[in-house]
Amino acid sequence: MTVFLDIFTAAAVSAGAFFFLAGSVGLLRFPDTLSRLHALTKADNVGLGLVILGLLPGAGGLLAALKLVVVWLLVLLASAMVSQMIARVARRGGSPL
Amino acid sequence: MTVASALALVLALLLVSIAAWTVVTRRTFAAVEGFVAYGLLLSIAWVALNAIDVALTEAAIGAGLTGVLLIGAAARLRTTEAALSAERPGAPLRGLAAAASAAVAGAIAIGVLSLPDPAPTLAPAVAEHLPSIGLGNAVTAVLLAYRGIDTLLESIVVVFALIGVWSLAPDHLWGGYPGPRQYADPNGILAYLARLLPPIGIIVGLYIFWVGADLPGGKFQGATILAAMWLLAVMAGLADAPPISRTWLRILLVAGPLLFIAIGFAGALTAGAVLAYPDGYAKLMIKVIEAALVPTLTLTLALLVAGAPERTAPR
Numbered sequence: 001m002t003v004f005l006d007i008f009t010a011a012a013v014s015a016g017a018f019f020f021l022a023g024s025v026g027l028l029r030f031p032d033t034l035s036r037l038h039a040l041t042k043a044d045n046v047g048l049g050l051v052i053l054g055l056l057p058g059a060g061g062l063l064a065a066l067k068l069v070v071v072w073l074l075v076l077l078a079s080a081m082v083s084q085m086i087a088r089v090a091r092r093g094g095s096p097l
Numbered sequence: 098m099t100v101a102s103a104l105a106l107v108l109a110l111l112l113v114s115i116a117a118w119t120v121v122t123r124r125t126f127a128a129v130e131g132f133v134a135y136g137l138l139l140s141i142a143w144v145a146l147n148a149i150d151v152a153l154t155e156a157a158i159g160a161g162l163t164g165v166l167l168i169g170a171a172a173r174l175r176t177t178e179a180a181l182s183a184e185r186p187g188a189p190l191r192g193l194a195a196a197a198s199a200a201v202a203g204a205i206a207i208g209v210l211s212l213p214d215p216a217p218t219l220a221p222a223v224a225e226h227l228p229s230i231g232l233g234n235a236v237t238a239v240l241l242a243y244r245g246i247d248t249l250l251e252s253i254v255v256v257f258a259l260i261g262v263w264s265l266a267p268d269h270l271w272g273g274y275p276g277p278r279q280y281a282d283p284n285g286i287l288a289y290l291a292r293l294l295p296p297i298g299i300i301v302g303l304y305i306f307w308v309g310a311d312l313p314g315g316k317f318q319g320a321t322i323l324a325a326m327w328l329l330a331v332m333a334g335l336a337d338a339p340p341i342s343r344t345w346l347r348i349l350l351v352a353g354p355l356l357f358i359a360i361g362f363a364g365a366l367t368a369g370a371v372l373a374y375p376d377g378y379a380k381l382m383i384k385v386i387e388a389a390l391v392p393t394l395t396l397t398l399a400l401l402v403a404g405a406p407e408r409t410a411p412r
Binding site: 085 | 289290293294
């Protein structure tokens, strides 16, 4: 059983890391602010979600696992809000400083 | 090379490169970005060293609060930045500054490298006497029992910093509202976040303060989160900072350090030394001091970000 859980953890965390990598490549390679934001937020949200999903079996208890999920939800909220606000500034044609 | 040491090496290289970037970049805002990223990476390094308390403080105060203050400063300096860059100091002066910085860094490096191995430590003594204080977190014990004087001065220094910011106010605005009034779309995304996040953030902030007795956490980290929640409501235009002439505000700003000083001097009578706690009451006293410091620190940190008075107070 633990072997399967370990394999699950390794697979999910690796998949999460791949999304982070893809998001970072997008951030560096995409031409304008909006598409860079798109690459970053989409990839990082899924990436972090997969990393946390992979860490759940090893969290050591329901409470710790719930805390990890709450961390993911808070990051989702923050990154959705911040990217909206950056996108709004970018659409108005300004640069955030 | 093990995975852990490879990660540590990558982290150290990243830290040094971001530090170098922060120094050499010519744009103020880019330097601030570098500084914030540096602070967040540094807190990961502290986690890797098992110093969770320091990591929390670095992330909250070093990267978060200082980052916000520096972004505010960079925004204010933007109009004059071109003029400032034009009057760049000459090569001799810059060389001298570089030499002085390198000498300081070198002296610190020599100091660290010449420490005996293993470094002298009081950690076993602290761990041995931890049960007599009743705390589970050795860092809190050091901060409030063994080195209480440092923490006391620290809590006073931040109030002085706020007085320094306030003193930038022109005479006719003295006692007025700090910073500009913030307006945001009441149905917009910022106002939504400012309604959604504070209930969660307030609980997390209070929890981090409370848990500091036994686990990593404490008043500074908790107060930073509470201050951030308040600032979020202010920035979304849902709340306004009070005029700095309010009596309740000024009482709260000094209440924490004053209670700390009072309990400290009471220790001279009850426990035989200033800042000592009577037997069996150490944990209680420490939590009372921390609880009194939380509102003081929350207000001070938030008002530091809010800035000098810019609007007249109501009659």
